[in-house]
Amino acid sequence: MSDQLGIRLAHFLAQAGVCSRRQAARLIQAQRVTVNGILGQHQQRITTHTAVQVRLDGELVRPQAPAIYWLYHKPVGVDCRLLADDASSLLRRLPASSHCYPVGRLDKDSRGLLLISNDGALTQRLMHPDFAHDKRYHVTVDKPLSHEFLKTMARGLDYGAGLTRPCRMQQLAEQQFCITLTEGKKRQIRRMCRHLGFHVTDLLRTDIGELSLGQLAEGCFRALTASEVATLTQLKHA
Structure with missing residues (x-):
């Protein structure tokens, strides 16, 4: 799709890290999204080259920074739910400005590999019940x-x-x-x-999938390599 044509509104919301595209479609249907003061439409396309204001419940939605993909070795005791008032929450271990979240969860009493990202489209793909990744x-x-x-x-x-x-x-x-x-x-x-x-x-x-914990120490993060990101991109568009 060319930049001049832009991207659909739900895709824009997902790229901005608001939610998945499926959830964004529900928000649009519920008339909670406006574009330049007018109720957003499902087929509407957004271009980032022109002055456009997309708002959710009146709050301005800003285009997100470049996609982030991290691996995290979650220790036992860390809760994957992003709860601001919980000292054990994963939220306390993520940079405040990253707008990232776990793609899937591990129980609080389990440990190991978590994929952390701000890519709503990827999250929707990997979490869909029909997508049977290992x-x-x-x-x-x-x-x-x-x-x-x-x-x-x-x-x-x-x-x-x-x-x-x-x-x-x-x-x-x-x-x-x-x-x-x-x-x-x-x-x-x-x-x-x-x-x-x-x-x-x-x-x-x-x-x-193809991502492995390897030698990543418990409690540590690492950015995905270029080849790992390429693999995820293929999954996202498969």
Whole structure:
């Protein structure tokens, strides 16, 4: 799409870090968005080369700074919810001016790889339930594994939230396994294990798609490499 034609209003809101495009469409439908004082329309295009004021609930929406893509090694105890009044919130660890947020979550009592970005379009793509990208975890439980446990986990089970998708399982030690999921139900691994009589004592996410935790130290951030960003861009437009 050429710069002269601009981008659709929902896309503009997503690029500005307000929300995903899907959520932006709902805001436009609810008549909460104006362009130069007139109610915004779904098909309306916005160009950043001309003087234009887009407002959400009366607040000016500014075009966002260049896209940010970070990896973060989340420790146990950090809450992925961005709550300003919570000392354990991830929000306390992000630069105040970045307008970034986690693409997906890890439970407060889990640790490992998080993708942090201000790219609303990417978030919408990666979080969509139809987009089955791999997420790999190393999991330690409270007692020795059994062949039946590994087989049942791999083929999928219903612990009360619907049947889980088949997944890849690999035993790493007597009480540790690697699991690769293509979905992200709330506390899924812990609930699957509990349904089969096992308690998770440690859960580490090591990979999201082609992104790997590698040697990134706990509690630290790093920017994605150019090749990693290129891979994400391909996913966003796939």
